[in-house]
Amino acid sequence: MVVEARENGAGVAAAAAAKLTVKRGEPELVAPAEATPTGEKYYLSNLDQNIAVIVQTVYCYKPVASGGDAADAVTVLRDALAKVLVHYHPLAGRLTISAEMKLAVELTGEGAVFVAADAGCDLADVGDLTKPDPTALGQLVYSVPGAKNILEMPPMTAQVTRFKCGGFSLGLAMNHCMFDGLGAMEFVNSWAETARGAAELTVPPFLDRTVLRARDPPVISFEHHEFEEIPDVSDTAALYGEQELLYRSFCFDPDRLERVRALALAGAGAGDDLLGGRCTTFEALSGLVWRARTRALGLAPEQRTKLLFAVDGRRRFEPPLPKGYFGNGIVLTNAVATAGELLSSPPSRAAGLVQAAVRMVTDEYMRSAVDYFEATRARPSLASTLLITTWSRLAFHDADFGWGQPAMSGPVTLPEKEVILFLAHGEERKSINVLLGLPASAMDAFQELMDEI
Numbered sequence: 001m002v003v004e005a006r007e008n009g010a011g012v013a014a015a016a017a018a019k020l021t022v023k024r025g026e027p028e029l030v031a032p033a034e035a036t037p038t039g040e041k042y043y044l045s046n047l048d049q050n051i052a053v054i055v056q057t058v059y060c061y062k063p064v065a066s067g068g069d070a071a072d073a074v075t076v077l078r079d080a081l082a083k084v085l086v087h088y089h090p091l092a093g094r095l096t097i098s099a100e101m102k103l104a105v106e107l108t109g110e111g112a113v114f115v116a117a118d119a120g121c122d123l124a125d126v127g128d129l130t131k132p133d134p135t136a137l138g139q140l141v142y143s144v145p146g147a148k149n150i151l152e153m154p155p156m157t158a159q160v161t162r163f164k165c166g167g168f169s170l171g172l173a174m175n176h177c178m179f180d181g182l183g184a185m186e187f188v189n190s191w192a193e194t195a196r197g198a199a200e201l202t203v204p205p206f207l208d209r210t211v212l213r214a215r216d217p218p219v220i221s222f223e224h225h226e227f228e229e230i231p232d233v234s235d236t237a238a239l240y241g242e243q244e245l246l247y248r249s250f251c252f253d254p255d256r257l258e259r260v261r262a263l264a265l266a267g268a269g270a271g272d273d274l275l276g277g278r279c280t281t282f283e284a285l286s287g288l289v290w291r292a293r294t295r296a297l298g299l300a301p302e303q304r305t306k307l308l309f310a311v312d313g314r315r316r317f318e319p320p321l322p323k324g325y326f327g328n329g330i331v332l333t334n335a336v337a338t339a340g341e342l343l344s345s346p347p348s349r350a351a352g353l354v355q356a357a358v359r360m361v362t363d364e365y366m367r368s369a370v371d372y373f374e375a376t377r378a379r380p381s382l383a384s385t386l387l388i389t390t391w392s393r394l395a396f397h398d399a400d401f402g403w404g405q406p407a408m409s410g411p412v413t414l415p416e417k418e419v420i421l422f423l424a425h426g427e428e429r430k431s432i433n434v435l436l437g438l439p440a441s442a443m444d445a446f447q448e449l450m451d452e453i
């Protein structure tokens, strides 16, 4: 299946946006239900500093024949939020800059921002959450008006929107510096089980992020190309400037994923492809899309192109991070190749580079990345880069607040034009939806390459 949306509200996106009108009530502050530590600063690690962007997600719940209706959902979710914030109390604080000039949380205890809203349509009119549609879906998430930077935004806002059919949606805007995908999922699922009446959390958060403090003095033992600014010798800036950005989502069902893996393995071992005789779905699919995007954008053979992706470091740290680690336990890893190298070798080369990038992530690599930030305060560069973010194993679909699992859940938008998102899809969530944006002509070329699989 291919779905398409155009920026600036045209096409499918506009159809959904036109139907969806949302009236918000007054935002309120939901503070922790019990006293929590206040008056101090909460330490955020160097892994939290790198990715201080707001991630907006939406979860949609159909009306249920028995049990509470959407009006109850506002009360249930608001009360459960107050209770879960006792455990996750830094989310009730506000971002600030510490004496070491890093992001930290001022433990003010003032609360998360919560808004109840009403939609003038049925949930079915929201459309398809497998593609980003900021115009329509953005109405289901609350952004603080007039906030000029992340210091003026609360770490999280929640909007519960009641639909005419009796269903509701939960829209979240959460700062990535507070948690990564796994941490966010554990928070949402803790909130959901609290709403269902659980007295204790299955996975209580582990709050102390100082376990990821930098070494003194910092030791940089890797090249860390993630920070390298690669010149755009192919002038893709002109292409992006001239053409409309199209978003499409490409579904890979299990059969198609096996074909992608077989392609990656065909010819493996013949040359210097690094692939150790086997590869995972992620490695094969990432290699495929990196190559296809390189070809579709018409990159010059000498253009160096960088692939970045997050690796969950929780079990790779020595010792592993404690269960329930609240903050970012992910590290960006990278592979760099010229367009000519990627396109003139068999697909096994790209998959092999991805595999090598996964294997590079050891305890020493991650400590080196932490120390790199300590020494340089540099942020990863997206110049001439593809950033793959994989949510395919994040169990957001489990978030049951008492109304069953969400009928749909997903991101509101892709954060940057360089980002490709892998999302779980379909029966037993065994398919992967690849979501991306490209200039119109490049998207057509990318589409052709995907049609060949």
Ligand SMILES: COc1cc(/C=C/C(=O)SCCNC(=O)CCNC(=O)[C@H](O)C(C)(C)COP(=O)(O)OP(=O)(O)OC[C@H]2O[C@@H](n3cnc4c(N)ncnc43)[C@H](O)[C@@H]2OP(=O)(O)O)ccc1O
Pocket: 055, 056, 057, 172, 174, 175, 176, 177, 179, 180, 181, 182, 184, 279, 280, 281, 282, 283, 310, 311, 312, 313, 330, 358, 389, 390, 391, 393
């Ligand atoms: C702030 O509010 C938010 C934030 C967010 C979202 C934020 C983010 O995006 S943070 C980044 C999220 N992504 C990750 O953390 C990536 C996690 N994945 C990894 O780290 C992977 O190891 C990898 C580096 C991507 C590589 O994956 P892969 O090559 O597949 O290797 P393995 O994972 O080792 O798997 C190999 C093999 O094992 C089997 N397997 C492993 N795990 C599972 C599983 N969970 N289920 C089933 N099977 C598994 C499997 O057989 C694999 O082999 P295949 O051949 O089948 O692939 C969002 C929302 C907010 O509000």
